[in-house]
Amino acid sequence: MLDWGPELAQDLAASESREWLCTNGIGGFASGTIASVLTRRYHGLLVAALAPPLGRTLLVAKVEETAEYLGEARALSANRWASRAVEPRGDRAIERWRLEGTSPVWIYAVGAARLEKRIWMEQGANTTYVRYALERARGPLTLTLAVLVNYRDYHGATRGDGWRMRVEPVPHGVRVLAFDGASPVLLLALGAEATPAHTWYEGFRLAREEERGLESQEDHLHAATFRATLEPGAPWALVLSAEAAPTLDGEEARRRRLAHEEELGARWGRVVASPAPPWIGRLVLAADQFLVRRPVGEDPDGASVIAGYHWFGDWGRDTMVSLAGLTLATGRPELARRILTTYARLVDRGMLPNRFPDAGPAPEYTSVDAALWYVEAVRAYVEATGDRESLARLWP
Structure with a gap:
């Protein structure tokens, strides 16, 4: 298991240069940095393979997260803007980061509370789960999530420039249609208040693209706000999907992901002649991606x-x-x-x-x-x- 503490997680230069990747077995992926700063045009929570294994399309860029606990509000996300300012500084709330199997896991400090976030994709489907769990707290914690969407080829870059997407409420969330003929994108969650929105966040600076001499600024659309109250021991999941009917139960989806990874380990175990170091097991999971x-x-x-x-x-x-x-x-x-x-x-x-x-x-x-x-x-x-x-x- 890769496991880093605050010495790395709260070092912005280090945490925005280290990237994570989740995949779905059909060409789609989710990817980003530990700091949650977008540094590549290929970063996003849902890059769907609309013509598997290709047709990769950025549908959900990121989630802007704010946690409120005992009257204290703290941003959990971070952005680098065209002005070169970094705001907010949610990277400073990261207490630990680790990789469990193929799932990146963050531990955030919000006052005396500790909030866990983990991300994975559904195998064989264009669906990403973002699961939050209150690990340590004396009472409830309120999460406010602004979901930023897009709809472009994953090699491209978007300027809002008056682009009006169709954003409409549906049971448990919001449905986004970028244009007539586009694949609908569902932003869903059980047990949350979901509010449609339509505000372009302009001027994200993509540092790695700038280094490559490519277009390095992009806009993303704030399409929905979710507000959920978390209690200790009761995890909650945000579902981002290009599928018609994704599973909304995050715990059920997580069990499927764990079962898939356990099966990969079992298959490898049957062909290994002698005990192997743990890092070989990580390579087996990486190979599957x-x-x-x-x-x-x-x-x-x-x-x-x-x-x-x-x-x-x-x-x-x-x-x-x-x-x-x-x-x-x-x-x-x-x-x-x-x-x-x-x-x-x-x-x-x-x-x-x-x-x-x-x-x-x-x-x-x-x-x-x-x-x-x-x-x-x-x-x-x-x-x-x-x-x-x-x-x-x-x-x-």
């Missing part, structure tokens, strides 16, 4: 490998080079077979797709050595499994 579903034709169970985060899609060469380590070494040979079968369906004149573009269905055949790596990946699969029956399908 690159494995995604890629439907091909009439096969909904196709699979592939994201070449890297944040801005890569799935690349044929990278998939074949990494296949043995991501799947065979982690006890997932059936996934290796699915990936190889997916690419076998796409062979064209002896070549494998090297890249699937973000826009358009046609893959790009721009690599000679991807096919050679495919041969090596098939060899590794057959050697590890003894599955010669699949060779007829995998050998074009």
Whole structure:
């Protein structure tokens, strides 16, 4: 487990340079910094894969959080603005930060109270959960959350400039429609007061984009405010989703996430010859974040490998080079077979797709050595499994 105390968490230079990532197995992700300062155009609580595993679209940028306890209000978020000012300074409220499995976890100090926040995504769905739990307190704590949304290609940048989204109340929250034909975005929570809003927050400064020489300012729309009262021992979750009917029970969703990660550990445990250090287990969980579903034709169970985060899609060469380590070494040979079968369906004149573009269905055949790596990946699969029956399908 990665675990940092206030010596890092309250050091802004350190906490905004360290990033976290959650994924959903279909190409979508959530990502940000420990400080909660947005430093990349790729940061957001919900970057949905609207055409899995691509079509990545920033839908929810972040949540501006304020906690009130025994009459004391404290901001929990932080922003770096175009003026270069940093306001508010919620990073100073961070007492600890850790990574549990694949979930980033913050502990905030609000007076004498301690508030835990953790984030994860639903496996196989464009849904993010932000769960809050009052860990130590003599009474209730009130949370006020301003949810900031967007709707753009994840490589882009947005200026509000009069853009009017449709924001309407629905049971347990708010529905946002960026424009006619857009995918609706649901902002939901049980046991909270939800109020629609429509105010552009202008001039977020993205430091990493500035370093890259790219557009480094962006606007996000405040679309909803949630107000919830937390009692000790009673966690509460905010649900951010592009799905039609996401689960609103955060504890049920968390159990599914934990079960998924426990299954990954169990599969790896069955192929490890001797006890391994704990950090290897973290690599097994990290490996899973690159494995995604890629439907091909009439096969909904196709699979592939994201070449890297944040801005890569799935690349044929990278998939074949990494296949043995991501799947065979982690006890997932059936996934290796699915990936190889997916690419076998796409062979064209002896070549494998090297890249699937973000826009358009046609893959790009721009690599000679991807096919050679495919041969090596098939060899590794057959050697590890003894599955010669699949060779007829995998050998074009």
